[in-house]
Amino acid sequence: MSQFDNVSVVKRANIYFDGKCVSHTVLFADGSRKSVGVIFPSSLVFNTGAPEIMEINAGRCRVRLKGESAWVEYGPGQSFEIAGNSSFDIETLETLDYVCHFG
DSSP states (O other): OOOOOSEEEOSSOEEEGGGTEEEEEEEETTSOEEEEEEEOSEEEEEEOSSOEEEEEEESOEEEEETTOOOOEEEOTTOEEEEOTTOEEEEEESSOEEEEEEEO
């Protein structure tokens, strides 16, 4: 899917890690939400509340899920899942364009 139709977008940006990650929240009629954004080249640690699926639109990254020792590389068209109440390390090798699916 290349676009989301019939949604609301929260105007205020979510800015994390001194501007290294910037996203906007997208709200759907069924009550679900996603965020769309970019992560500039960096090494970051994200904590999760709800389970998430990170879908990569463009760019490349390496990810290490909490409790894992191995890094896994992801690129355009790929995604990875993160458990709720967990964390993951991410190293963006290029500016990463992503969609985060919550719940």
